[in-house]
Amino acid sequence: MMAPTPADHDDIFAALRARAVSALAELLPDLPAEAFARVQMEPPRDPAHGDMATNAAMVVAKAARQPPPKLAAALAERLSALPEVAEAAPAGPGFVNLRLREGFLRDQLPVILRAGESYGDGTTGQGRRVDVEYVSANPTGPMHVGHCRGAVVGDALANLLTKANYAVTKEYYVNDAGAQVQALAQAAYWRYLQALGTAMTEEDFAATVPGGLQYGGDYLAPVGEALKERHGDALAASGARPADPSLWLDPVRDFTVDAMMAAIRDDLAALGVRHDVFVSERALIAEGKLEQAEALLASKGLIYHGILEPPKGKTPEDWEPREQELFRATQFGDEVDRPLRKSDGTGTYFANDIANHLHKLERGFSELVHVWGADHGGYVKRMKAAVSALSDGKVPLDVVLTQIVRVVKNGEPVRMSKRAGTYVALRDLIDEVGRDAVRFTMLTRKADAQMEFDLDKVVEQSRDNPVFYVQYAHARCRSVLRAAGDPSAADLAETPLDALADPAELALIRRLTAWPRTVEAAAEAREPHRIAFFLHDLAADFHVLWNKGREDATLRFIQGDEPEATRGRLALVAATAAVVRSGLAVMGVTPVEEMR
Known part of the structure; x- marks a missing residue:
């Protein structure tokens, strides 16, 4: 088995993994190739143990019928002979730790x-088509901070998967069917009547519509004015009173949804989020996608008529047993089978979602990814069951859950929006601290961990603010390169690098070479926050080197009397700036050239 040399691959972890697999294959020629599938080459948990560690001996020991420590010792001996390896040593129950040669590190x-x-840029995705659906907020009002985290996580995850060589489609599923949208239309109609100068009170109008007025925000006032401009008084009865809903409900609903979606697109654009596809729930239902999904599931024997057990917490007196059309979700790991039709014959929320996923599968995606709020956690199993049933288990569905964000200022919760009233509007948050600060900060915690968005901290110029800390590293890189006349990367790539020998310089190079592996691992785990963590660590390594140069003149980046050493250090600075920009691009954040 021939392994690629590290020069054949940007990812030195992948290259050294291939070296380890090749060495094992020579030691164990009778093992099939699949025996090495779980071999990994990773940064060690303790940097004192070296630059890399592999589990190779441990994962093949059983198949090889050899003790892992013995196999690790034999593997370490082979890896020690590689020109890029300074030292390879067995450790623990069967790991092998590697220390790389300084010259090899500089060559990167x-x-x-x-x-x-x-x-x-990775190869993990192998060009597979993946649909990433995120935000998908009901079009019933302005975007708020509750939507913001999912928008940023979903957008950064889509960027990350693209960098890992997936063919990504960014999708927004418009929930424009059902009772909530009808309630929105009723609220917009009330604003229309107000624009006409109705003498009715809000209470009088609310008594005329089922469920009363559920959406009363000022954001609907412009919609009412626009309806008046388009329709005049044609949608109202005499005296600007409500007409029969059959005369106004459909046009008002369609107009209002379009207006809300236009506002949502504008808010998302301000955040730097642009979807490739918007899919309408109502349109899918109208074209019969739900019936198609039911027919497909029925053909697989996965639909039956039955009576569900009472839900947990319900007493028999509260429960009305009713025969329903049920999907056999329990065959795919769900706790109970799920109903597909309401008592009025329309599709359940779940059934409409099945139709949505059939639509995705028909478009040929190999993988599906959703970003949902944590309050949808209980919905994951049934949706995975449906996708597995529809695709015969061939298309995986990954769900990333995002926890709530608490916005604070001076340690106190804040409400910044007069228009929204009870929540922080997304546009107000962007106006307060800027798009890049919002995006970066939303990725400084794992998606399923609750976070506090501190308005004071996010604009603070200190190392405690990761946004500033990373941007400052890039700005410092650019200031050094400008002072040196902005040499081209192509020229710097040809310069001798022997002067880069200080431990802080080598630590920075080691961090840079971990970037491809970070991309691969973050993409596989669907965890874009790892990019923010990496950039923070990279910035810390650069700032350490910068500060050492202030204390030790021989480590300064630009030294007039040592042009070769200067060019070597400029190469390191330029490489650092390039990797910071690469990471910020994944996060959707614009790097700054200078900071004042």
């Missing part, structure tokens, strides 16, 4: 410089 800088921001 030209690789980074030639690749530029494309450094770290």
Whole structure:
């Protein structure tokens, strides 16, 4: 088995993994190739143990019928002979720790410089088509901070998967069917009557519609005015009183949804989020997608008519047993089978979602990814069951859950929106601190961890503010390169690098070479927050080197009497700037050239 040399691959972890697999294959020629599938090459948990560690001996020991420590010792001996390895030593129950040669590490800088921001572009996705659905807020009002985290996580995850060589479609599913949208139309109609100068009170109108007025925000006043401009008084009865709903409900609903979606698109654009596809729930229902999904599931024997057990917490007196059309969700890991039709014959929320996923599968996606709020956690199993049933288990559905965000100022919760009243509007948050600060901050915690968005901290110029800390590293890089006349990356890639020997310089190079592996691991785990963590660590390594140069003149980046050493250090600075830009691009954040 021939392994690629590290020069064949930007990802030195992937290259050394291939070296380890090749060495094992030579030691164990009778093992099939699949025996090495779980071999990994990772950064060790403790940097004191070396630059890399592999589990190779442990994962093949059983198939090889050899003790892992013995196999690790034999593997370490082979890896020690590689020209890029300074030391390989067995450790623990069967790991092998590697320490790389300094010259080999320095040789990675030209690789980074030639690749530029494309450094770290991976092969994990192998061009597979993946649909990433995120935000998908009901079009019933302005975007707020509750939507913001899912929007940023979903957008960064889509960017991350693209960098890992997936063919990504960014999708927004418009929930424009059902009772909530009808309630929105009723509220917009009330604003229309107000624009006409109705003498009715809000209470009088609310008594005329089922469920009363559920949406009363001022954001609907412009919609009412626009309806008046378009229809005049044609949708109202005499005296600007409500007409029969059959005369106004459909046009008002369609107009209002369009207006809300236009506002949502504008808010998302301000956040730097642009979807490729918007899919309408109502349109899917109208074209018979629900019936198609039912027919497909029925053909697989997965639909039956039956009576469900009472829900947990319900007493028999509260429960009215009713025969329903049920999907056999329990065959795919769900707790109970799920109803597909309401008592009025329309599709359940779940059934309409099945139709949505059939639509995705018909478009040929190999994988589906959703970003949902944590309050939808109980919905995950049934949706995975449906996708598994529809695709015969061939198309996986991954769901990333995002926890709530608490916005604070001076340690106190804040409400910044007069228009929204009870929540923080997304546009107000962007206006307060800027798009880039919002995006970066939303990725500084794992998606399923609750977070506090501190308006004071996010604009603070200190190392405690990760947004500032990373941007400051890039600005410092750019200031050094400008002072040196902005040498081209191509020229710097040809410069000698022997002067880069200080531990802080080598630590920075080590961090840079971990970028491709970080992209791969974050993409596989569907965890874009790892990019923010990596950039923070990279910035810390750069700032350490910068500060050492202030204390030790021999480590300053630009030294007039040592042009070769200067060019070597400029190569390191330029490579650092390129990787920071590569990471910020995944996060959807614009790098700054200078900071005042």
